[in-house]
Amino acid sequence: MTQEEILELSKKVSKNTLMETLDxxxxxxxxxxxxxxxxxxxxxxxxxGVLHGGASVALAESVGSLASYVFLNTEELFVRGIEISANHLRSISEGFVYAKASFIHKGRTTQLWEIKITDEENNLISLVKLTTIALPKNK
Incomplete structure (x- = not known):
């Protein structure tokens, strides 16, 4: 998938979800x-008046789960988050936070993601680990 296709897919799957609610x-x-x-x-x-840790975790799980969906064969598999842990390192009260999900481990069944949440000046706000599982779809 190209970047444009991934970003278009992300708009489609975000409709009427928590991702849309949290903008x-x-x-x-x-x-x-x-x-x-x-x-x-x-x-x-x-x-x-500062960013809620739960909102940070929702952002992290959203980006990590969609990344698993995009980078795995989801025609045959479905993806679910099975564990998440977060360390909140700095507070922020306005602006934007950015979450970048990168593979630590890309297994056939389990995937481990590192998600760094930063502010607009690239200060680390939270560091999150997400484990996802890919299971076969019932045919």
Missing amino acids: IEFTEAGDDYLVARMPVTSKVHQPD
């Missing part, structure tokens, strides 16, 4: 990575 937009795709961004507004704040 997550996929912005870049390479041979083994995918990038999305999310605006940091009051919609994704915790009560004290």
Whole structure:
């Protein structure tokens, strides 16, 4: 798939989902990575006015799961997240955060992703690991 095809697919699969609710937009795709961004507004704040860790994790799982979907044979397989862990390192109250999902391990059954969430100045906001599983579709 080309970058344009991946980004077009991301718009299609985001309709009427949490990704649309959180205004997550996929912005870049390479041979083994995918990038999305999310605006940091009051919609994704915790009560004290900074980005909610749960919104960061939702962004990370969205970009990592779609990356698995794009980079695996999903005509024969379906992909699900099975484990996620996040370290939140810095707070942010406005602007955009960017999540870049890169493979750590690309197995036939399980995939391990590193997702770095950064701000507009490339400061690391959160570091996330996501494990996905690819299982055969019932025919």
